[in-house]
Amino acid sequence: MRFITSFELLxxxxxxxxxxxxxxxxxxxxxxxxxxxxxxxxxxxQLKLAQLTESNQKINRSGPY
Incomplete structure (x- = not known):
């Protein structure tokens, strides 16, 4: 079974x-x-897309650990 990551969900x-x-x-x-x-x-x-992009950038900055 393969798990889906938060990046893939976003x-x-x-x-x-x-x-x-x-x-x-x-x-x-x-x-x-x-x-x-x-x-x-x-x-x-467009607002929802901007919010998802912003949350994706926050995840990228925080890193996996």
């Missing part, structure tokens, strides 16, 4: 959010979403 979570952001960008580009809807949906995703 990476998977960041990947999901990036995928959602890209999907929203495509929907906006194809005019399925209005600018107001797009902004409302993308803002929390």
């Amino acid at each position: 990476g998977m979570e960041k990947g999901k959010i990036i995928g959602q952001i890209e999907a929203l960008k495509q929907m906006f580009k194809m005019k399925y979403l209005q600018k107001k809807q797009f902004d409302k949906l993308i803002q929390p995703l």
